[in-house]
Amino acid sequence: xxxxxxxxxxxxxxxxxxxxxxxxxxxxxxxxxxxxxxxxxxxxxxxxxxxxxxxxxxxxxxxxxxxxxxxxxxxxxxxxxxxxxxxxxxxxxxxxxxxxxxxxxxxxxxxxxxxxxxxxxxxxxxxxxxxxxxxxxxxxxxxxxxxxxxxxxxxxxxxxxxxxxxxxxxxxxxxxxxxxxxxxxxxxxxxxxxxxxxxxxxxxxxxxxxxxxxxxxxxxxxxxxxxxxxxxxxxxxxxxxxxxxxxxxxxxxxxxxxxxxxxxxxxxxxxxxxxxxxxxxxxxxxxxxxxxxxxxxxxxxxxxxxxxxxxxxxxxxxxxxxxxxxxxxxxxxxxxxxxxxxxxxxxxxxxxxxxxxxxxxxxxxxxxxxxxxxxxxxxxxxxxxxxxxxxxxxxxxxxxxxxxxxxxxxxxxxxxxxxxxxxxxxxxxxxxxx
Numbered sequence: 001x002x003x004x005x006x007x008x009x010x011x012x013x014x015x016x017x018x019x020x021x022x023x024x025x026x027x028x029x030x031x032x033x034x035x036x037x038x039x040x041x042x043x044x045x046x047x048x049x050x051x052x053x054x055x056x057x058x059x060x061x062x063x064x065x066x067x068x069x070x071x072x073x074x075x076x077x078x079x080x081x082x083x084x085x086x087x088x089x090x091x092x093x094x095x096x097x098x099x100x101x102x103x104x105x106x107x108x109x110x111x112x113x114x115x116x117x118x119x120x121x122x123x124x125x126x127x128x129x130x131x132x133x134x135x136x137x138x139x140x141x142x143x144x145x146x147x148x149x150x151x152x153x154x155x156x157x158x159x160x161x162x163x164x165x166x167x168x169x170x171x172x173x174x175x176x177x178x179x180x181x182x183x184x185x186x187x188x189x190x191x192x193x194x195x196x197x198x199x200x201x202x203x204x205x206x207x208x209x210x211x212x213x214x215x216x217x218x219x220x221x222x223x224x225x226x227x228x229x230x231x232x233x234x235x236x237x238x239x240x241x242x243x244x245x246x247x248x249x250x251x252x253x254x255x256x257x258x259x260x261x262x263x264x265x266x267x268x269x270x271x272x273x274x275x276x277x278x279x280x281x282x283x284x285x286x287x288x289x290x291x292x293x294x295x296x297x298x299x300x301x302x303x304x305x306x307x308x309x310x311x312x313x314x315x316x317x318x319x320x321x322x323x324x325x326x327x328x329x330x331x332x333x334x335x336x337x338x339x340x341x342x343x344x345x346x347x348x349x350x351x352x353x354x355x356x357x358x359x360x361x362x363x364x365x366x367x368x369x370x371x372x373x374x375x376x377x378x379x380x381x382x383x384x385x386x387x388x389x390x391x392x393x394x395x396x397x398x399x400x401x402x403x404x405x406x407x408x409x410x411x412x413x414x415x416x417x418x419x420x421x422x423x424x425x426x427x428x429x430x431x432x433x434x
Contacts, residue, residue, distance in 0.1 A: 022235035028052060028211040036065065043072030047082055054089055055213055057240040062086050075102065077109035081146065084116050088123055096120035111137045115146045122154060130154045145174045149181060156188045164188050179209035186218055198222055213239030217246045220253060229253040244274035251283045260290035278307035282314040289317055289324075297321050312341035316348045323355050331355060332364070339371065346372045346379050353385055362389050380409030384419055391422065 029052050036049035050065030063086045070079040084099035100116035103109040114137035121130040131154060137147040148171035155164035165188065171181040182205035189198035202219040209215060213236045220232030233250040240246060251266035264287040270280035285301035288294075298321045304314040319334035335352035339345070349368045356365035366389055372382040387402030403419045411419070 022231075022238035024210040025056075025213065025216075025235060025239035029056060041072060043069045043079065046072060047079060050082065052211070054086060055211070055239065057242045059086055059090055075106060077103055077106050077112045080106055080109065081112045081116055084119070088119050091123055093120055093124040096123050111141045111144050112146060114140075115144070115150050118147075118150050118154070122150070122157065127154050127158055143170075143174050145171055145178070148174060149178075149184065152181065152184045152188075156184060156191070159191065161188060161192050177208060179205040179212060179215065182208065183212075183215060183218065190218070190222060195222060211239070213237075213243070213246065217243070217249060221249050224249070224253050225256045227257070230257060242273060244270045244277050244280065247273060248277060248280040248283055251280070251287065255283065255287055255290065260287045263287040264291065276307060278304045278311060278314070281307065282311055282317065285314065285321075286317045289321055294321055294324055298325075310341055312338045312345065312348070315341060316351070319348065320351065323351075328355065328359065335368075343375060346376060346382060350381055350385070353382070357385065357389065362392065365389060378405060378409055380406045380411050381415075383409070384411065384415060387419070387422070 032045075032049040032052045035045045039045045046065050047069035050062050050069055053059075053062035053065055056062075063083065066079070066083045066086065070076070070083050073079040080099075080103050084096060084103070087095035087099050097117070097120045100113060100120055103113035103116050106113070114133045118130040118133035118137070121127070121133065130150070134147055134151045134154065137144060138151070141147065148167050152164050152167035152171060155167060165185065168181040168184045168188070171178070171184075175181070182201045186198045186202035186205060189195075189201060199219065199222050202215060202222070205212070205215045206219060216232045216239065217236035220229045220236060223229040223232065230250070230253045233246060233253050236246040237243060237250055247266050247270035251263045251270065254260075254263035254266055264284060267280050267284035267287055270277055271284065274280070281300050281304035285297045285299075285304060288297035288300060298318065301314050301318040301321065304311060305318070308314070315334055316338035319331045319338060322328075322331035322334060332352055332355070335348045335355075338348035339352075342348070349372050353365040353368040353372075356362070356368065366386070369382045369386050369389075372379050373386075376382070383402045383406035387399045387406060390396075390402060391399035400423060403423050407416060407419055
């Protein structure tokens with residue numbers, strides 16, 4: 001009974017929401033470890049600790065704890081399925097199929113054996129075979145939570161939004177206290193570019209489970225550029241220190257917050273964890289560019305592009321390095337390439353246009369701006385820059401038109417003030433009457 005008291009005390013702390021997400025994760029793991037040590041013969045305590053280790057990315061320890069839980073529970077189907085989740089998390093298809101074997105021999109294990117096989121096929125990227133297994137599982141038990149959750153994941157991986165949504169909602173109905181269906185919905189909506197919906201579902205998941213690094217990571221990525229993102233991503237890396245992608249995402253949050261030095265450290269750590277992670281090399285290059293270490297920035301960005309040749313962020317940052325080192329023609333070419341890779345992002349062409357204006361190449365600048373306005377006819381930064389070009393040519397009427405259109409959109413306060421000054425003093429100065 002002592003271990004159950006420890007678990008209840010830990011749960012109370014988490015329900016009350018004390019501390020940051022990172023502190024909650026650390027507290028949870030410590031408390032579950034204490035509970036497992038205090039009750040080595042309690043399968044429930046060992047399973048809870050094993051699941052926490054799995055979330056922390058400590059796969060070997062998680063497998064040991066979950067195998068112990070399975071032995072103590074007399075190899076119940078739920079405990080055997082927990083053992084298999086380690087292989088799913090590692091992305092190891094053969095180990096997953098091997099772990100599913102005992103479920104097929106377990107009493108009352110038919111449904112979870114099917115779900116286990118489906119999960120293994122999803123690891124192998126064989127969704128058609130996964131659906132076959134899940135249909136069979138749901139034919140036996142139409143309300144099996146694990147089967148519904150896996151069905152949602154299978155549809156999500158196929159980008160079938162409506163079917164994935166329906167499966168996740170059914171899983172929520174079966175287990176209203178479970179966070180995982182909300183995580184699945186968050187990932188589904190994020191991939192469908194429904195950012196607000198994704199944030200809503202991930203916040204719902206966080207409300208149900210503050211100790212899950214995956215939730216902190218996914219929500220933090222969506223909120224990059226806000227103060228909350230840094231806290232969330234720090235929680236993600238605290239909860240799973242070996243997670244290179246989370247370290248890189250933390251670097252993005254730090255860079256967005258203006259802390260290039262800390263961002264550089266986060267990206268460098270991500271590269272130590274996974275030297276093949278292109279986004280970390282790209283992020284390191286962007287941080288070094290912000291710190292004016294241009295030679296090192298170029299090396300990092302070129303390494304990123306060796307790993308992923310068509311990464312628009314790395315291409316655009318390389319263009320900025322080339323511009324700063326007076327290789328203008330190469331810079332213009334790379335800015336254009338970045339725009340081709342991400343046509344909806346006007347920033348590469350805006351940077352190219354500003355570079356052209358700074359070098360008195362207004363015709364070239366106008367060409368870049370025309371490309372933006374063909375896609376986004378009221379893009380305010382492009383309109384403002386076009387107004388500057390017109391004013392430089394002495395065409396005050398067209399300058400005024402561009403400035404007025406620009407002011408209808410969202411611009412930084414300083415830019416708005418600049419345009420209003422231009423409208424009031426130069427672009428709209430009344431001519432003296434004759």
